[in-house]
Amino acid sequence: MPERPRSIPAAPSLALSLVLVLAAAFSGAGAPHGQNAQPRAADVQTPTVEDALAQVRRAYTSGPIAERVQARVAMGRGRERRATFTVFADAGAPASGQTPARPPRFKADFGSQLIIAADRDAVTAINRHERTTYFRTEPALPIPRAVAETFRPIPSPHLALVFGDHPRLPEPLPYAPDTVWQTVEPVSDAGRPAWLLKGESRGRPVSITLDRASGRIRRVVANLPAVAEDGSVPADPPTIELTIGVIEPGDPASWAIDTEGRTRVASVSDLVRLRPSINPGDSLRGVPLMLISSPGGEPDLTPVAVESLRDEPGGPGVLVLLVFRDDPDSGVTGDELAEVADLAAGVLAKGETRLGTLAPVALGTGTDLDLSRLARWSSSWGVLRDRLGPVLSSSTFLGTSRALSVEVQGRPARRALIVLNAESSVVGVVVLDDRLVDASADLSRLIVDR
Numbered sequence: 001m002p003e004r005p006r007s008i009p010a011a012p013s014l015a016l017s018l019v020l021v022l023a024a025a026f027s028g029a030g031a032p033h034g035q036n037a038q039p040r041a042a043d044v045q046t047p048t049v050e051d052a053l054a055q056v057r058r059a060y061t062s063g064p065i066a067e068r069v070q071a072r073v074a075m076g077r078g079r080e081r082r083a084t085f086t087v088f089a090d091a092g093a094p095a096s097g098q099t100p101a102r103p104p105r106f107k108a109d110f111g112s113q114l115i116i117a118a119d120r121d122a123v124t125a126i127n128r129h130e131r132t133t134y135f136r137t138e139p140a141l142p143i144p145r146a147v148a149e150t151f152r153p154i155p156s157p158h159l160a161l162v163f164g165d166h167p168r169l170p171e172p173l174p175y176a177p178d179t180v181w182q183t184v185e186p187v188s189d190a191g192r193p194a195w196l197l198k199g200e201s202r203g204r205p206v207s208i209t210l211d212r213a214s215g216r217i218r219r220v221v222a223n224l225p226a227v228a229e230d231g232s233v234p235a236d237p238p239t240i241e242l243t244i245g246v247i248e249p250g251d252p253a254s255w256a257i258d259t260e261g262r263t264r265v266a267s268v269s270d271l272v273r274l275r276p277s278i279n280p281g282d283s284l285r286g287v288p289l290m291l292i293s294s295p296g297g298e299p300d301l302t303p304v305a306v307e308s309l310r311d312e313p314g315g316p317g318v319l320v321l322l323v324f325r326d327d328p329d330s331g332v333t334g335d336e337l338a339e340v341a342d343l344a345a346g347v348l349a350k351g352e353t354r355l356g357t358l359a360p361v362a363l364g365t366g367t368d369l370d371l372s373r374l375a376r377w378s379s380s381w382g383v384l385r386d387r388l389g390p391v392l393s394s395s396t397f398l399g400t401s402r403a404l405s406v407e408v409q410g411r412p413a414r415r416a417l418i419v420l421n422a423e424s425s426v427v428g429v430v431v432l433d434d435r436l437v438d439a440s441a442d443l444s445r446l447i448v449d450r
Contacts, residue, residue, distance in 0.1 A: 044193070046186055059214055060215075067087050067217075067245060070243040071083045072241045085111055086109045092105070105255055106162070106163070122136055123137050125150075125151075126262070133265045135270070136259070143163050151268065156173070157217060157220060161217075168180075175224050179206050180201075195212055222239070278404070280426055285306065285307050285425075286305050287403045289397040292398055306424055309321075320417050320443070322415065323399065325413075336415065337380060347440055354390070361398070416431045
């Protein structure tokens with residue numbers, strides 16, 4: 001087995017600027033002059049695209065690997081979101097002599113909450129902050145498909161690299177389908193020799209930076225699908241950048257999740273505790289949402305912020321978020337959505353006067369995303385808007401932030417109205433029970449008294 005690359009030092013301080021974080025995360029002391037000097041780029045024989053892809057695939061399938069992924073999504077106008085997670089993967093190997101077979105395994109640890117583990121038999125998940133439950137499914141599918149059909153897309157290339165069988169790596173990220181790799185060039189990445197592999201995914205640029213010696217990935221950059229509400233493509237589309245560092249994988253057998261003492265639940269969403277976090281005066285400015293659109297019939301998600309939902313940012317009028325649970329077991333129905341839209345529209349539109357805008361936000365856990373279900377919500381909302389007019393937002397949204405959660409007697413509300421003022425601060429919340437008792441009057445008071 002080839003020698004495992006050394007671990008890459010982590011960023012020294014989260015308070016540094018983004019540029020310094022990314023540089024420091026992959027920094028290393030350069031060799032003294034005359035010792036292990038690297039050849040100039042002009043002296044390096046650049047591999048073909050096929051050879052570069054073969055090198056990276058060998059690096060990820062020759063034994064167990066583990067990497068820490070720093071993800072940054074830039075959403076334009078200076079807005080961005082960041083997250084860090086850890087991936088463990090082993091393509092497996094047949095028995096050889098005295099060495100027993102290694103089954104394929106995968107694990108993703110999202111730090112703040114969810115841990116996922118998968119092998120050829122099952123996919124298991126737990127919430128690290130909750131000790132009584134676990135989720136498990138036995139889909140009888142290859143690991144990449146089993147994970148993809150159980151959770152929202154994981155923003156990393158590891159499933160495709162370790163378990164995929166296509167030599168051209170046509171989908172390095174779930175957000176970059178039909179990628180065609182075009183060129184390879186020698187570069188220096190934080191002072192280390194690397195290959196820069198460039199391609200396109202449906203006309204959008206994608207690039208992977210590989211360590212020259214090991215073939216391991218150091219960086220992935222891709223433009224995300226983006227369509228504005230008027231159907232145009234923004235000049236500054238959202239971009240995802242992954243900065244990847246090697247860590248010690250340990251024994252793959254230890255990656256399994258211990259479920260002893262836990263009760264199995266039917267849905268991943270049952271693992272996630274939604275905490276009450278909304279109070280009058282709270283600011284929701286910058287809270288991330290995903291705009292749901294369906295160009296060409298295929299649902300897409302585009303990052304936006306709460307304040308961007310307002311037709312006239314900073315102008316008069318309120319923004320009312322209709323937040324509802326997007327859960328196949330306990331979520332709201334289309335009839336309930338229409339019932340609330342009728343109620344809110346009656347409050348927000350008084351004759352020729354429009355007091356604000358109602359925007360629907362499906363509350364997902366961020367782990368059990370069902371694009372086809374969200375596309376149906378989007379279609380249902382379009383029908384409602386045709387009937388009720390511009391008091392309803394023209395788009396539907398997905399929200400995974402706990403900042404949007406509303407809890408009643410220790411359980412997440414199935415549906416609620418969050419009223420925001422022109423500065424995107426919370427005016428109040430109306431929890432909607434099954435009979436909508438007094439909801440119209442409560443909403444009217446919040447809008448009038450704001």
